[in-house]
Amino acid sequence: MDHFTYKSGELCSETVPVSKIAAYVGTPFYLYSSATLLRHFKLFDDALEGMEHLVCYAMKAASNQAILKLLGDAGAGMDVVSGGEYKRARAAGVPGERIVFSGVGKTRAEMEMALTGGIRQFNVESEPEMKLLSTVATALDVIAPITIRVNPDVDAKTHAKISTGKKEDKFGIPISQAREVYATAAALPGIKIIGIDVHIGSQLTQLDPFGHAFEKVAELTEVLRSDGHEITRLDLGGGLGIPYENSNVRPPHPAEYGALIREKVGHLGCEIEIEPGRFIAGNAGILVSKVLYIKKGEEREFLIVDGAMNDLIRPAMYGAHHDIVPVVEPAAGAEYQKYDVVGPVCESGDTFAKRRSLPNLQAGDLIAFRSAGAYGAVMASEYNSRPLIPEVLVHGDQFAVIRARPSLEDMINRDTIPEWL
Numbered sequence: 001m002d003h004f005t006y007k008s009g010e011l012c013s014e015t016v017p018v019s020k021i022a023a024y025v026g027t028p029f030y031l032y033s034s035a036t037l038l039r040h041f042k043l044f045d046d047a048l049e050g051m052e053h054l055v056c057y058a059m060k061a062a063s064n065q066a067i068l069k070l071l072g073d074a075g076a077g078m079d080v081v082s083g084g085e086y087k088r089a090r091a092a093g094v095p096g097e098r099i100v101f102s103g104v105g106k107t108r109a110e111m112e113m114a115l116t117g118g119i120r121q122f123n124v125e126s127e128p129e130m131k132l133l134s135t136v137a138t139a140l141d142v143i144a145p146i147t148i149r150v151n152p153d154v155d156a157k158t159h160a161k162i163s164t165g166k167k168e169d170k171f172g173i174p175i176s177q178a179r180e181v182y183a184t185a186a187a188l189p190g191i192k193i194i195g196i197d198v199h200i201g202s203q204l205t206q207l208d209p210f211g212h213a214f215e216k217v218a219e220l221t222e223v224l225r226s227d228g229h230e231i232t233r234l235d236l237g238g239g240l241g242i243p244y245e246n247s248n249v250r251p252p253h254p255a256e257y258g259a260l261i262r263e264k265v266g267h268l269g270c271e272i273e274i275e276p277g278r279f280i281a282g283n284a285g286i287l288v289s290k291v292l293y294i295k296k297g298e299e300r301e302f303l304i305v306d307g308a309m310n311d312l313i314r315p316a317m318y319g320a321h322h323d324i325v326p327v328v329e330p331a332a333g334a335e336y337q338k339y340d341v342v343g344p345v346c347e348s349g350d351t352f353a354k355r356r357s358l359p360n361l362q363a364g365d366l367i368a369f370r371s372a373g374a375y376g377a378v379m380a381s382e383y384n385s386r387p388l389i390p391e392v393l394v395h396g397d398q399f400a401v402i403r404a405r406p407s408l409e410d411m412i413n414r415d416t417i418p419e420w421l
């Protein structure tokens with residue numbers, strides 16, 4: 001359930017009409033609902049009730065500080081993958097002890113930043129990284145708490161570009177080598193092993209792959225404990241999928257996911273961490289765009305809108321589907337037709353949808369791309385010198401611009417022309 005519904009014939013976010021926000025901020029823009037973000041966070045938090053746990057929002061999904069503050073104030077931790085994310089989370093008021101640092105390529109500077117600023121744990125992904133972290137921590141005279149990310153070689157049955165837990169993927173250490181790597185870690189002076197980390201991919205629509213991975217982690221916990229390691233925390237990653245289309249295929253509910261965690265690892269007495277991103281933010285955001293032109297081709301009718309692939313890359317990059325809805329509710333019995341929905345960027349890949357059935361639209365009409373809250377704004381670029389678009393957050397009957405639209409000058413003035421030119 002989300003909070004983007006028609007009220008009195010108009011698409012609203014909570015109780016604010018989308019058209020009112022569009023008139024204020026201009027199009028295109030991203031729009032998020034606080035109630036949906038909080039609701040989704042709470043579903044996970046409730047799903048793990050009774051077990052010691054922390055839901056660490058994977059802020060790569062949507063990292064505006066207003067969103068981080070909203071979730072942080074509700075008790076969420078953060079999963080960060082760069083110094084930039086770490087700084088954003090801290091700037092939004094999230095305490096270091098609720099931040100976990102993931103990612104295959106942490107730099108020395110990032111390690112120093114987190115060790116001096118406060119960190120819950122590093123999820124270490126390789127032996128060289130582990131050794132560098134130990135050196136950096138020793139130099140700072142601190143001990144870095146770590147889990148080691150294992151690659152369980154489980155097929156997440158998702159899009160190849162977002163699968164992370166198979167042996168051909170770059171992530172984690174092979175689970176078959178875990179005992180040796182943990183032994184090496186235990187001998188390093190600057191780090192302290194506290195647990196195991198796993199993450200097998202994103203947009204998982206079935207529970208089975210999670211089940212297989214969690215079983216392997218449970219087995220490994222016992223083995224590592226028998227080797228003398230103290231394993232007190234399991235970070236089980238993120239990845240729960242969301243419905244992108246109105247169809248009968250419904251991804252599992254967080255409550256089912258929580259029950260699976262309890263079943264597979266509950267007996268180990270470990271503190272549980274999870275890192276959901278998409279499930280929290282995906283259906284809590286839409287991209288609002290305006291129809292610029294309708295162009296009748298020989299075979300297709302093109303709906304040319306002011307949003308483009310640089311604003312929302314998912315259709316071009318993953319062939320992803322986003323439902324598109326008009327902001328004015330179609331009247332009962334309205335006529336529908338098929339449009340290719342495209343943006344102004346100069347490549348054919350700038351296509352959001354082909355032959356999509358929509359009510360008859362006209363230039364000036366507003367449309368919304370649904371499920372755009374996760375991996376939308378954060379993956380945007382200025383391709384074609386199109387400035388990054390604003391983000392707006394709704395809370396009940398109020399809304400606030402949480403990132404303003406830069407002017408063209410703001411954008412172009414970042415370049416420097418050397419004096420010798």
Ligand code: LLP
Binds near residue numbers: 199374
């Ligand atoms: N933890 C780790 C270590 C991750 O790599 C990811 C996502 C997450 C948590 C959060 O996964 P989620 O709950 O959001 O599925 N840009 C792609 C998705 C990339 C996901 C990468 N890792 C997309 O638009 O579909």
